[in-house]
Amino acid sequence: MFAFQNTHTMKLHKFIFALAIIATISLVGCNRNAEKAEPAEARPEQLQTGDLVFVALPLDYMADTTEMGSAIAASTGDSVGINYIHVAIAEVANDSVWIIDATLAHGVDRHPLDTFFCDFTLNDGTLPQMDIMRLSDNNNAAKYVENAKQFTGRGYDLYFLPDNDEQYCSELVRNSYIDEKGEHLFSEAPMNFKADDGTFPPYWVWLFEQIGQPIPQGLSGTNPNAMSKEKCLKKVDIKLTDYSKAK
Numbered sequence: 001m002f003a004f005q006n007t008h009t010m011k012l013h014k015f016i017f018a019l020a021i022i023a024t025i026s027l028v029g030c031n032r033n034a035e036k037a038e039p040a041e042a043r044p045e046q047l048q049t050g051d052l053v054f055v056a057l058p059l060d061y062m063a064d065t066t067e068m069g070s071a072i073a074a075s076t077g078d079s080v081g082i083n084y085i086h087v088a089i090a091e092v093a094n095d096s097v098w099i100i101d102a103t104l105a106h107g108v109d110r111h112p113l114d115t116f117f118c119d120f121t122l123n124d125g126t127l128p129q130m131d132i133m134r135l136s137d138n139n140n141a142a143k144y145v146e147n148a149k150q151f152t153g154r155g156y157d158l159y160f161l162p163d164n165d166e167q168y169c170s171e172l173v174r175n176s177y178i179d180e181k182g183e184h185l186f187s188e189a190p191m192n193f194k195a196d197d198g199t200f201p202p203y204w205v206w207l208f209e210q211i212g213q214p215i216p217q218g219l220s221g222t223n224p225n226a227m228s229k230e231k232c233l234k235k236v237d238i239k240l241t242d243y244s245k246a247k
Contacts, residue, residue, distance in 0.1 A: 045236045047092055047243055048134065050141025052173065053099065054228050055086035055120060056129040082129060084224035087169050088116065089176065090132075091145050097243045100148045102172045108154045114246050132238040133228060140179065148176035158207070160191060160216050170222040185232055191221040 088101035090113075097113040105119055122128060135141065157166035167175065170186075177185040193204045193215050200215060208215045227233075 045238045047090055047097060047132065047238055047240070048138065048141065049090065049092045050135065050138055050144050051090040051236070051238075052133045052227075052233070053088040053090055053116075053240060054084040054131045054133060054224055055088070056082040056084050056131060084131075084228050086120070087173055087224040087227060089145060089148050089173060096245075100145065100152070100172075102151075102154075102156050102167045102169045104156050104158075107156050108151045108167050108172060110149060110152050112245075113240070114244055117241070117244060117246075127241070130240045131228075132236050132240060133233040134236050135177075135185070136232055136234055144177045147178065148172060151176070158211055159213055160219075160221055162188075162220060170224050170227050173227065174222050186222065186227055186230055188220045188222055189226060190218045191216060191223065193217050 086101070086103075088099050091098040091100060091110070098110055099113055099116040100108075100110045101116070102108045103119065117127060120128060120130075151167055151172055155166040157164060157168040157171060159166070160168055160171075162171070174184055174186045174188070179185060193200055194217065195201050200217075204215055
């Protein structure tokens with residue numbers, strides 16, 4: 001946690017409240033005009049507890065100072081044409097799917113899958129690309145999910161720092177997926193907030209000016225795009241909307 005001078009406290013609280021309204025990536029509320037799901041029985045793979053949901057946006061997604069997703073895409077993208085800007089944890093309980101993740105809108109929270117869809121509905125009423133990845137060794141997946149639940153109620157880590165109580169999305173996953181030896185399954189690397197041209201996207205400049213902190217360029221951390229390429233993960237052929245109860 002960070003200690004701020006009293007003169008900054010009210011400003012910071014108003015700022016965080018505004019971010020909660022903006023939500024995760026300047027998305028709008030639930031719109032059930034999103035694409036219709038194909039019958040689940042036509043797809044052989046089944047979602048499992050501990051699967052990771054990676055949310056992708058095109059690399060040319062319009063940048064804006066109020067859109068975190070655009071800033072993440074600009075600073076962590078590569079040449080594949082899409083960029084993962086969020087990662088969440090799936091839990092399958094009886095006939096329901098729950099999502100555990102860290103967002104500006106909810107902090108660290110466990111909520112139904114359809115709430116996740118509502119949170120990530122784009123301005124045109126569609127959902128972004130959502131890819132499912134699974135650990136090659138998924139035997140301890142339930143334990144990792146229980147680890148993640150221990151973080152619920154904490155705030156979103158606006159500072160992207162490793163030594164505070166708050167969590168950002170990929171940080172939550174890394175801190176939850178710890179093996180029996182106490183070792184992290186996912187690695188860290190120096191964080192990059194710069195775009196390909198070497199400049200900071202406007203959103204990052206605006207955000208860190210508001211919270212009065214320097215951009216943590218080069219500090220150790222994680223991001224969804226790098227996490228998706230970890231060797232311990234494999235992509236599975238699952239359409240997440242098949243599991244929506246709002247179909």
